[in-house]
Amino acid sequence: GAVVSQHPSRVICKSGTSVKIECRSLDFQATTMFWYRQFPKQSLMLMATSNEGSKATYEQGVEKDKFLINHASLTLSTLTVTSAHPEDSSFYICSALPGTHNEQFFGPGTRLTVL
Amino acid sequence: SQQGEEDPQALSIQEGENATMNCSYKTSINNLQWYRQNSGRGLVHLILIRSNEREKHSGRLRVTLDTSKKSSSLLITASRAADTASYFCATPPRAAGTALIFGKGTTLSVSS
Numbered sequence: 001g002a003v004v005s006q007h008p009s010r011v012i013c014k015s016g017t018s019v020k021i022e023c024r025s026l027d028f029q030a031t032t033m034f035w036y037r038q039f040p041k042q043s044l045m046l047m048a049t050s051n052e053g054s055k056a057t058y059e060q061g062v063e064k065d066k067f068l069i070n071h072a073s074l075t076l077s078t079l080t081v082t083s084a085h086p087e088d089s090s091f092y093i094c095s096a097l098p099g100t101h102n103e104q105f106f107g108p109g110t111r112l113t114v115l
Numbered sequence: 116s117q118q119g120e121e122d123p124q125a126l127s128i129q130e131g132e133n134a135t136m137n138c139s140y141k142t143s144i145n146n147l148q149w150y151r152q153n154s155g156r157g158l159v160h161l162i163l164i165r166s167n168e169r170e171k172h173s174g175r176l177r178v179t180l181d182t183s184k185k186s187s188s189l190l191i192t193a194s195r196a197a198d199t200a201s202y203f204c205a206t207p208p209r210a211a212g213t214a215l216i217f218g219k220g221t222t223l224s225v226s227s
Binding site: 006034036042043044045046049091093095103104105106107108109111 | 148150155156157158160163203213214215216217218219220
């Protein structure tokens with residue numbers, strides 16, 4: 001089956017620093033990738049839709065200047081959390097969509113802790 | 116915003132029992148999907164049911180869909196301790212192949 005990886009799996013950083021999270025589709029091309037955020041004991045909330053070669057589309061309430069998304073190739077999307085604050089601590093999960101399939105394939109998630 | 120509501124929020128059962136989780140959603144859908152998430156881990160896709168299907172089976176899983184009531188149920192038969200996880204329903208409300216909107220999830224605990 002289709003595999004999506006995320007790196008790093010865990011990251012701890014100091015407040016004010018920036019953190020980059022990578023999402024890769026390993027055995028298929030994904031013109032669209034999605035970034036979700038999940039706070040403890042809560043559900044996944046869509047943050048943004050990342051389209052290869054164009055600007056990401058952000059959901060209401062998600063600051064595009066704080067959460068920078070780059071979808072530079074058909075197999076890689078990156079999410080950079082800039083000037084991280086403790087309230088940004090969360091589980092960030094990406095998913096990738098092969099072509100026009102209905103099924104998305106999810107990465108294993110990245111646990112971000114901001115001290 | 117949340118598309119669906121899972122019911123119950125938490126469920127505790129003994130191994131061998133069946134577990135039923137329900138999901139309601141708000142908008143018209145093309146399909147509805149169920150996912151499992153072990154604590155602190157990524158999502159595992161369990162099953163997809165299309166809007167023109169009423170029931171679907173996969174191993175010990177049985178999913179039903181009632182589009183008139185905008186609801187779905189996930190039944191896990193003969194549960195095992197390894198089924199302990201959170202279960203989410205999700206739909207692509209805008210169009211097929213777009214972002215998923217997740218329900219709040221049901222946390223299932225199966226004790227041996």
